[in-house]
């Protein structure tokens with residue numbers, strides 16, 4: 488159901504104040520079961536070694552090395568890659584409510600949006616795993632001055648987790664997206680800590696709910712092997728013309744498959760302008776070295 492302008496205002500205000508907002512009903516009823524089936528299919532491929540674009544237990548940020556994969560899998564990358572042959576993912580990535588909320592949160596219209604990443608977060612099966620407290624796009628080693636500068640930058644993106652099953656894996660410190668870390672937070676960020684933090688809140692999702700969050704809010708993921716997790720995790724961008732700052736966050740994830748002309752024909756038309764924008768951007772970046780947001 489479309490969001491009213493006043494609902495969108497409320498959502499945007501909460502997101503700006505707290506650094507995140509939880510929203511109900513982002514999965515149309517007719518897509519819920521097909522998404523669950525597709526999520527299980529791609530998870531099985533990742534776990535059985537039939538899909539290599541995965542997040543491997545023991546390492547938080549890309550690149551992941553296949554040599555480590557026996558430790559288990561905590562994420563399946565590139566859900567819309569045609570090689571996975573699960574078109575429902577692109578169908579939902581191009582769905583109206585998701586696009587409308589995302590555009591509002593970035594403060595742009597749908598015409599300004601860029602096609603970006605779409606992955607799946609899953610429970611590991613070999614052992615429990617936890618990331619450490621972090622911001623996605625500020626290095627743990629940043630000084631207070633560097634952190635202040637980094638947090639001022641407009642990132643032209645919106646990131647979300649939408650849960651197919653109840654999910655309590657993501658914990659964040661509300662309102663930490665626009666202030667420097669406390670010494671306790673900095674220490675955990677630097678030393679791999681994932682324990683309790685003053686003011687933290689588990690961003691619990693019921694199935695079908697989504698959390699949209701500033702990926703520089705201080706957050707941590709904790710994964711229990713006994714609790715089934717299939718959480719849709721992705722982002723859109725809205726970089727102004729000529730702005731290449733999204734490269735650092737995006738290109739490390741390998742979006743080359745989107746440039747294949749056959750790819751466009753297989754995704755909903757609602758995504759075509761967004762896809763053209765991404766491909767023009769990838770074309771401009773060709774031959775330039777890939778930067779990573781994080782060193783570890």
Ligand SMILES: O=C(O)CCC(=O)C(=O)O
Pocket residue numbers: 608618623648656657706707708709
């Ligand atoms: O598991 C999650 O929900 C969060 C993952 C995360 O923080 C990350 O990929 O940087």
Ligand SMILES: [Fe+2]
Pocket residue numbers: 621622623706
């Ligand atoms: Fe993160």
